[in-house]
Amino acid sequence: MINYSYTILIPLIPFIVFLFTGLTGHRMKPVVSGIIGSAGLGIAAILSYYTAWQYFWHSHVAGSAYVPVKAFEVTWLRLNENLVINLGSLLDPISVMMLIVITTVSLMVHIYSIGYMKGERGYHRFFSFLSLFSFSMLGLVLATNIFQMYIFWELVGVSSFLLIGFYYEKPSAVAASKKAFIVTRFADLGFLIGILMLSFTTKTFDFISLTSPGGPAIASAGGATFLGFSVLVWSLIFIFMGGAGKSAMFPLHIWLPDAMEGPTPVSALIHAATMVVAGVYLVARLFPVFALGAPDALHVVAWVGGFSSLFAAVIACTQTDIKRVLAYSTMSQIGYMMLALGVSGYGGHEGLGFMASNWHLFTHAFFKSLLFLGAGAVIHAVHSNDMRDMGGLRKYLPVTHITFLIACFAIAGVPGFSGFFSKDEILSAAFEHNRVLFFIEYAVAGITAFYMFRLYYNIFWAKETHYHHTPHEAPYIMTIPLMILAFGSVFAGYLPFSHLVTSDGLPFAAHINWSVAIPSIIIALAGIGVATFMYMKTNGLPDKIANAIPHFYKWAYHKFYFDEIYLFVTKKIIFRYISTPIAWFDRHIVDGTMNGIAGLTQLTSNSIKDFQSGRLQQYGFVFVSGAVALALIFIFLW
Amino acid sequence: MIQGIPLYYFLVVSTLMFFIGIFGFLTRKNLITMLMSIELILNSVNINFVVFNKYLYPQNLQGHFFSIIVIAVAAAEAAVGIAIIINIYRNFRSIDVENVDQMKN
8 A cells, every 4th residue: 555645745835835925926026936836836746747657557456446545634624423524635547637637737837927927917926826726726636525625616716716807907807707706606506505415315525435336325326306306316417517617518608708818828727728627527526426326417417518519619610819719619628528428338348438538638638728828829929819910920930830730630639639539539439329419529520620720720821910010939938838738739649548547447448439530530621621721811701601691600709699698687687676676675674774773863862962061050950950850749749 | 055946947047048059059150159059058958957956866966977077078079179160260261150061962
């Protein structure tokens, strides 16, 4: 038995860095806080790699199952004998995988930000928040029980809020941060209800006992039903609601595009690679409960994921803000991961979808953060987010151009790049379990290739735009993380994932299913081809197509009016018919009672104030009159 | 001594003194005069004590001693009162009670 208790340092080091740079950052030179933050994350990353090496290779007997290891645990709250809340760190294949994803991407983003944020106000604030986020996210993935996960879940929400609103002088950034916080918080209400229901039926918070196939959770699958679903299914659907909120699944996706108001490295770290996949991680964490105890809840996951991926991909084709295109693409890719979990079974080759989902999470983290950081370098060079202000940048930004192209190939699923392998496994899993979703995902694969290359051509090719000053390549501190991530985007696909991360811990053999892969390659290449035809040289074709389907184009351009629907529901219905009467009741009845008492007291004291005139003889007169009156009363009435 | 004078006469005198004192306290504007009116009230009470003691309980002495205590207290009160009045004069350059209404509110 190997002692893994050092893993507690992986989240603690970023936390200490957060406290240190947050409290003393204003006294040091800005770049020093960036270097401290990167160094802290670097140590955490090295520890994570060491943990992974130890867990997956060093201490593992070939062919045996990977068992979850509780590396460290302390009792945090002992409410009574049965209700105990622990804090600790749990190591199993998915949490170790997430450690690598988070520390790697976070380290790259830290290094990149040293260059990107240069000269910004609040430089040390930015780095301390980044460290806070890294701490929260690492605590989330290492959670030993669902309550600890909930605590860190809220902490990542807070750090996301703080970083989206980093430019707090900008009203749009403030609005976006509030929107993100409120929407995810609303979803977390469902999560909390789900936790309470699940722990009430199973009498435990602990992940190991929850997810063991003979554990109390799966045993409670029968029992009372409500609207045709058992309590377990309902609790898992509520928990999935929390996951859908964090992962921007339809219909709780509206905060993610607005969250792009934050600095671009933040988008790369939080809103592409780590925090938004927390929902996927949550479902994966509870996967045995979903698969063995509540297949109905898993269908919900599959359909929500599948629909979100199609919905977001269509919107992404019409957006012109490059970060928003990437945001919708993120949503679409997370839809893929959810769908893969949804179509998966438990154990052996049945669990292909589980493995594929985590694999796609892993590869997506590399290529999507690379895309965001590349977009950041482009924005850095041309000072605009809008692709209409760009064009022909391949001459000016050679490193960004090549790395961005690699990421585009990876996300489009071109063979040889990492995205191809993970996406192929997802499609195979969907093919085996749900043909409708399988065809939807084929379509999404084509659309993905199309909009990514639309983005690519609009930035790096197309028309020659006249820039105010010649765009220049980003400094090395920004391009080196791009190259490292590009390396990951290519080679993450060659890891033997089906031997490492599986639903039951046992390795199985997964091969590329060529009957699925070849059509998907053709579809991806077709998407790229159409994009090349339409956008490589400026021509009137995109406008013509948009004019041919004006209504649909307009709908998609306005994101199917979902923001407007939410605004209508909240402002016109909830605010007007629920909040306004409650506010009236509060203002007039509750406050009115209190104001009335205060007013009465004031009125009384005003009217008797004149007695206290300060004139001595008046007092004397009142006193004597009183004495006389009392005397009269005692004499005549007694 | 006071043989032949009925109790009633003493009570009339003390009542008159008492109400003259009250009247003076309520109507005079000069603080010294008000202080003197208070002395009148106290002395009327003293007369009552002594007279009731003499006529009703001749064998006891409590009434006499009580009036002595009242005289002592009155002396102390007059000393404090005059000290206050002197300070009022220093502040206001007047000992008119109408000017001393700062105690209100």
